[in-house]
Amino acid sequence: KNQVEQSPQSLIILEGKNCTLQCNYTVSPFSNLRWYKQDTGRGPVSLTIMTFSENTKSNGRYTATLDADTKQSSLHITASQLSDSASYICVVSSSGAGSYQLTFGKGTKLSVIP
Amino acid sequence: NAGVTQTPKFRVLKTGQSMTLLCAQDMNHEYMYWYRQDPGMGLRLIHYSVGEGTTAKGEVPDGYNVSRLKKQNFLLGLESAAPSQTSVYFCASREDQSTEAFFGQGTRLTVV
Numbered sequence: 254k255n256q257v258e259q260s261p262q263s264l265i266i267l268e269g270k271n272c273t274l275q276c277n278y279t280v281s282p283f284s285n286l287r288w289y290k291q292d293t294g295r296g297p298v299s300l301t302i303m304t305f306s307e308n309t310k311s312n313g314r315y316t317a318t319l320d321a322d323t324k325q326s327s328l329h330i331t332a333s334q335l336s337d338s339a340s341y342i343c344v345v346s347s348s349g350a351g352s353y354q355l356t357f358g359k360g361t362k363l364s365v366i367p
Numbered sequence: 368n369a370g371v372t373q374t375p376k377f378r379v380l381k382t383g384q385s386m387t388l389l390c391a392q393d394m395n396h397e398y399m400y401w402y403r404q405d406p407g408m409g410l411r412l413i414h415y416s417v418g419e420g421t422t423a424k425g426e427v428p429d430g431y432n433v434s435r436l437k438k439q440n441f442l443l444g445l446e447s448a449a450p451s452q453t454s455v456y457f458c459a460s461r462e463d464q465s466t467e468a469f470f471g472q473g474t475r476l477t478v479v
Contacts, residue, residue: 284464284465285465287468294473295473296457296459296470296471296473297410298470299467302467342409342410346464346465347464348465353398353423353464354412354415354425355400355412355468357409357410358409359407359408359409360409
């Protein structure tokens with residue numbers, strides 16, 4: 254069964270500090286992995302995509318990494334801002350025939366405090 | 368460009384009542400999905416569609432029905448609402464298996 258596990262479940266950090274969120278997956282065959290940001294009361298929005306051949310990708314203060322061998326990804330947030338407070342969801346797509354579904358992690362709830 | 372639009376945003380139902388949630392996308396996407404999101408559970412797939420006129424069951428389909436009569440619309444129906452269906456419902460669409468999924472803003476449903 255395809256699964257995505259995220260850690261930690263929740264995290265509180267001071268404004269300006271850095272943090273790293275983790276994602277482990279057992280989805281096969283693997284197509285890509287996306288990190289989504291979900292603000293309270295809103296739908297998830299994609300932050301970055303990682304394909305099999307990519308190790309690191311940055312989007313502003315967000316940097317995602319992927320280790321396809323160990324099936325792990327991380328999302329690093331630099332110089333956190335109050336607006337970074339949200340849930341971050343790791344989502345993996347499969348490339349197998351008939352694989353129309355996405356596999357979601359339960360998310361990490363990040364709270365950035367002044 | 369509206370993206371994915373869900374109607375309504377909020378609804379309160381009495382047990383046993385029926386209702387339909389509408390999802391509309393203007394990106395000509397083939398794949399559409401209905402999810403429910405409950406505290407501590409993450410997003411769980413209810414039903415999905417890979418094209419006009421096709422639907423399939425997801426992880427938690429019981430108590431729900433769907434229809435995709437037009438490519439741009441995906442309807443989620445509750446025939447006889449139960450308190451266990453109190454949740455936030457999200458619709459999503461994407462072009463194909465490898466592309467980004469776009470989500471609606473959600474529908475908060477309370478069944479009393």
